[in-house]
Amino acid sequence: MPLDSLRSLVAGPLLLNQLPKGPHYGILAEFATPADLYHACQRVRDAGFTRWDAHTPFPVHGLEGAMGLRRSPLPWIVLVMGLTGAALGFLLQWWVHVKAYPLVISGKPFNSWPAFIPITFEVGVLFAALGAVLGMLGLNRLPMHHHPLFRSRVFERVTDDAFFISIESWDPRFDSSATRKLLESLGARSVELLES
Amino acid sequence: MAQTEAELLDNPVAGHPTLILRSPDFHAITEVVAGPVEGPTPIGWWLLFLPSLALLGLLGVAVSWLFWEGIGVWGLNVPVGWAWDITNFVFWVGIGHAGTLISAILFLFRQTWRTSINRAAEAMTIFAVMCALTFPGIHVGRVWVAYWMFPLPNQMSMWPNFRSPLLWDVFAVSVYGTVSALFWYVGLIPDLAMMRDRAKTRTRRLVYGIFALGWRGSVRQWHHYESAYLVLAALATPLVLSVHSVVSMDFATSVLPGWHATIFPPYFVAGAIFSGFAMVLTLMVICRVAFHLEHIITLRHFDYMAKIMLVTGTMVGFAYATEFFTAWYSGNPYEIFTFLNRAGGPYAWAYWTMISCNVISPQIFWFKKARTSIPILFLMSIVINIGMWFERFVIIVTSLHRDFLPSAWGYFTPTIWDVSCLLGSFGLFFTMFCLFVRFLPMVATAEVKTVLPQADPHWQPGPERAIRDRGAAPPSRGTHTPAPEGAA
Numbered sequence: 001m002p003l004d005s006l007r008s009l010v011a012g013p014l015l016l017n018q019l020p021k022g023p024h025y026g027i028l029a030e031f032a033t034p035a036d037l038y039h040a041c042q043r044v045r046d047a048g049f050t051r052w053d054a055h056t057p058f059p060v061h062g063l064e065g066a067m068g069l070r071r072s073p074l075p076w077i078v079l080v081m082g083l084t085g086a087a088l089g090f091l092l093q094w095w096v097h098v099k100a101y102p103l104v105i106s107g108k109p110f111n112s113w114p115a116f117i118p119i120t121f122e123v124g125v126l127f128a129a130l131g132a133v134l135g136m137l138g139l140n141r142l143p144m145h146h147h148p149l150f151r152s153r154v155f156e157r158v159t160d161d162a163f164f165i166s167i168e169s170w171d172p173r174f175d176s177s178a179t180r181k182l183l184e185s186l187g188a189r190s191v192e193l194l195e196s
Numbered sequence: 197m198a199q200t201e202a203e204l205l206d207n208p209v210a211g212h213p214t215l216i217l218r219s220p221d222f223h224a225i226t227e228v229v230a231g232p233v234e235g236p237t238p239i240g241w242w243l244l245f246l247p248s249l250a251l252l253g254l255l256g257v258a259v260s261w262l263f264w265e266g267i268g269v270w271g272l273n274v275p276v277g278w279a280w281d282i283t284n285f286v287f288w289v290g291i292g293h294a295g296t297l298i299s300a301i302l303f304l305f306r307q308t309w310r311t312s313i314n315r316a317a318e319a320m321t322i323f324a325v326m327c328a329l330t331f332p333g334i335h336v337g338r339v340w341v342a343y344w345m346f347p348l349p350n351q352m353s354m355w356p357n358f359r360s361p362l363l364w365d366v367f368a369v370s371v372y373g374t375v376s377a378l379f380w381y382v383g384l385i386p387d388l389a390m391m392r393d394r395a396k397t398r399t400r401r402l403v404y405g406i407f408a409l410g411w412r413g414s415v416r417q418w419h420h421y422e423s424a425y426l427v428l429a430a431l432a433t434p435l436v437l438s439v440h441s442v443v444s445m446d447f448a449t450s451v452l453p454g455w456h457a458t459i460f461p462p463y464f465v466a467g468a469i470f471s472g473f474a475m476v477l478t479l480m481v482i483c484r485v486a487f488h489l490e491h492i493i494t495l496r497h498f499d500y501m502a503k504i505m506l507v508t509g510t511m512v513g514f515a516y517a518t519e520f521f522t523a524w525y526s527g528n529p530y531e532i533f534t535f536l537n538r539a540g541g542p543y544a545w546a547y548w549t550m551i552s553c554n555v556i557s558p559q560i561f562w563f564k565k566a567r568t569s570i571p572i573l574f575l576m577s578i579v580i581n582i583g584m585w586f587e588r589f590v591i592i593v594t595s596l597h598r599d600f601l602p603s604a605w606g607y608f609t610p611t612i613w614d615v616s617c618l619l620g621s622f623g624l625f626f627t628m629f630c631l632f633v634r635f636l637p638m639v640a641t642a643e644v645k646t647v648l649p650q651a652d653p654h655w656q657p658g659p660e661r662a663i664r665d666r667g668a669a670p671p672s673r674g675t676h677t678p679a680p681e682g683a684a
Binding site for chain 2: 033034035037038039041053054055056057058059060061062063064066067069072074075078082092093096097100101103105106108112115116118119121122123125126128129130132133135136137139140142143144145146147149150155156157158159160161
């Protein structure tokens with residue numbers, strides 16, 4: 001069993017972001033307010049869907065919980081990158097002053113580590129920040145300039161004032177008519193079947 | 197309107213200060229921010245852009261002449277080896293710090309009022325760092341070997357001295373510029389997607405689309421995005437404190453009286469935030485008026501910024517006093533002389549300009565009338581930046597011009613090329629800022645929308661809202677419907 005959960009932890013995010021094969025990408029439902037979307041997300045989560053997403057113009061507080069998302073692993077990427085950067089930063093200075101170009105400057109020892117702290121810190125921050133940005137883009141599978149959702153006209157308002165749920169057609173529980181009915185019963189303003 | 201904006205400041209509803217006035221809906225926020233970027237270029241923009249571009253041209257001429265002729269075209273000479281160039285460098289780095297304070301530190305402290313101004317403040321940071329990096333770059337004299345500042349393998353097998361604060365500075369400021377640009381860009385992604393989705397022409401759709409990276413506002417994306425944003429804020433906070441500390445160590449680690457002081461790092465950081473907030477205020481007053489953002493950049497924002505300036509201005513005043521006390525208490529005749537010379541010597545005019553602009557004049561912000569009066573705020577923002585420029589001038593030049601041997605004493609006078617470089621750097625700054633407000637959304641719309649009451653998934657229209665809306669215009673589009681009953 002632990003092996004299984006490990007496999008789902010590793011494979012889950014990869015599978016989720018693969019685009020489905022088939023005539024339809026899935027169903028897109030629009031909701032009027034963050035509150036409607038929040039309650040609908042809870043219901044879709046409880047209905048057992050796994051390959052679905054919500055789309056909002058701004059981060060809606062608590063929606064990750066309503067969708068049942070795990071904590072983001074990003075801070076771990078940042079930690080590893082930051083420590084790597086700091087280590088490389090220190091190593092560079094140590095190598096320059098001890099190995100490559102040993103000079104006595106203001107009577108200090110070659111490995112005058114207290115003087116190396118500021119640059120060690122700066123390089124650590126640089127790597128951590130790069131880790132945060134590139135890690136975020138990697139986890140989000142960005143850049144991805146083409147996506148079936150962009151074919152929808154109503155979806156253009158996702159960055160303005162519209163709130164959506166999209167359920168992908170390859171979700172095991174997906175059924176084009178039943179899923180449509182579910183979303184309509186949750187108060188969707190409009191429901192649309194998207195081609196892939 | 198039944199109430200004026202100033203009165204609304206006194207009437208926050210039970211612990212929920214209204215950050216955005218007139219209760220707009222989400223679409224109204226999009227319109228008011230994206231509108232100026234999409235509409236025709238206003239004449240006022242050209243009136244600011246063209247003079248800025250002319251000054252940028254002046255910078256080009258001044259720097260070309262400097263490269264052609266050498267550092268001698270400036271007024272600096274022994275004993276004043278650092279003058280306006282390093283003054284301008286420290287001044288511009290300091291300006292940048294308020295942007296990071298607003299975007300990172302206030303974010304960590306959950307100060308939601310920052311959302312209206314953080315985008316513009318971050319942009320200001322980046323442009324200020326660009327101006328700042330110009331000066332150490334051009335004052336090295338032989339610019340064609342400026343790459344010696346970086347640890348690059350070279351045919352001489354020589355390496356820079358990592359024990360030198362000047363090299364720390366190279367790393368600190370360039371990392372700061374890079375991290376600020378990353379932070380700014382990450383914040384821009386959702387708004388670039390907004391511009392992409394609203395684009396009417398193919399070119400706009402393509403250009404904004406490329407930089408929006410295919411953002412589709414997915415909660416799974418927001419989830420990692422918010423984590424990245426929080427981490428960047430947490431990284432930028434110690435970074436910004438380290439940067440001006442390192443800048444101050446350029447001076448503090450020397451043996452020169454007037455520079456060799458342990459108070460320098462906190463004193464420089466406070467001064468940086470002080471001057472940076474003044475610059476944010478200058479820019480925000482202009483933007484608020486020019487783009488009709490009165491309900492997004494409200495008097496409440498100005499009120500808060502004025503309070504921060506009052507605090508930091510008083511902190512630098514305290515630091516000036518501490519320097520004098522330490523000089524007297526040290527009993528060191530050179531230290532005592534340096535400070536008496538600063539306040540009463542040939543540069544006394546500069547010292548007292550600094551004191552009046554930085555310590556005395558901000559005390560007006562004890563009064564609420566001053567904190568909520570646009571003309572006073574605008575005037576004060578300029579006065580404070582003049583004062584903060586003089587602070588750096590006073591620290592650098594007065595400490596250098598009379599050193600240990602009276603036979604080596606001198607008096608620095610700027611040349612026309614010193615003046616051109618300073619004015620030119622303002623040209624660079626305002627040119628970049630004009631381009632920014634013309635082509636990018638200058639308010640972080642995705643963040644402003646989160647502070648609207650209806651952004652909360654548990655919000656329901658109720659009596660509290662009625663109180664808050666009293667005297668304000670009704671929502672322009674009816675997208676508010678109550679949550680379905682019993683769907684919790």
